[in-house]
Amino acid sequence: MQLYSYFRSSAAYRVRIALNLKGLSYEYLGVHLLKNGGEQLSDSYRELNPAALVPTLVDGDVALGQSMAIIEYLDETHPDPALLPADPVGRARVRAIAQTIACDTHPLNNLRVLKYLKRELKIDDAAKDAWYRHWVDLGLGAVESLLANSPATGKFCHGDTPGLADLCLVPQVYNARRLECDLSAMPNVVRIDAACRELQAFDLAAPDKQPDSE
């Protein structure tokens, strides 16, 4: 398999963790989002991924976009270890935590959105950082409530094995720390992030461990 990735992309980071947890080796192909006018916008990359976003996973003759779809694909084609629980209610809970990050938080703070705020709406850096922190506060705050209010929360987001929710949580916390967001009201988020990062699968997927990191 080949993974088109950018070291700092939160969505690519999720997929790197999933591949590592499943023990799948892959070729790392860097797509630099800032250099060369944005390598993800090139015609050749768009042929693989019309949305012009990272990551793209190539498995044989199939090219797949969208990190959450890729992770579910990996879970279906390489079921051990499972990234989702077996019961439908548990699966819905894990997907809901993951989507609170992947749908409600991260899309508001990714690079193309921040660029639009700056270039088109002419907002200054302070307003841009406040925007970033606002959506992190809301999104990770909702995740904290989902974790704090449920007996299903364990060492990780759902029980004592890492899964889909954890591999969304860790990259989002990484982003939150980069922007110096206040996580003091989110003890479960902070605790689970730390537990995950002790695992080699998460550690080796970290942005600063990637071949294209700066």
Added chain:
Amino acid sequence: MQLYSYFRSSAAYRVRIALNLKGLSYEYLGVHLLKNGGEQLSDSYRELNPAALVPTLVDGDVALGQSMAIIEYLDETHPDPALLPADPVGRARVRAIAQTIACDTHPLNNLRVLKYLKRELKIDDAAKDAWYRHWVDLGLGAVESLLANSPATGKFCHGDTPGLADLCLVPQVYNARRLECDLSAMPNVVRIDAACRELQAFDLAAPDKQPDSE
């Protein structure tokens, strides 16, 4: 089952279509996002859904948030008719189309984001509408490419039966039309939206058919 919904919510609209396609009856509970300071922000609603977003599906003693997690839950607990194909590559394709809308398009244009742009960033209505159309152009444009470039596209997004991708597409096209977005370069999107809306399951889920519509 009970569905906490707002007639115009794109995420709730998706779940209404899914419930209808599966022939599941449910009690409709309106949560008005604009009245009473935003009913989704009330303490009682937050107890059900800490993210303070619609929809929430209540099935027995379980309350589930996040439209995409809810739809996968319905597909697992009521598998007929299936909303995802059987093969992993097909499932990944359908999920990727759905997430191009649910992660990359809709979150940028929902009510709380538009409010932030207006109240905090003080942008005028013209700039707000341009923002809206920009993300629709990119998001539905990517969907159009995914549809146009694949032999798996049929009468609907994937083959000739409606599924997860279609029930994200129709609410997003509804929103696009409300904001007068130009869809002329998206013939597959327009064609599939029309085919879907001929089906009763989609028609009965439309915003103007809901008990809380104005």
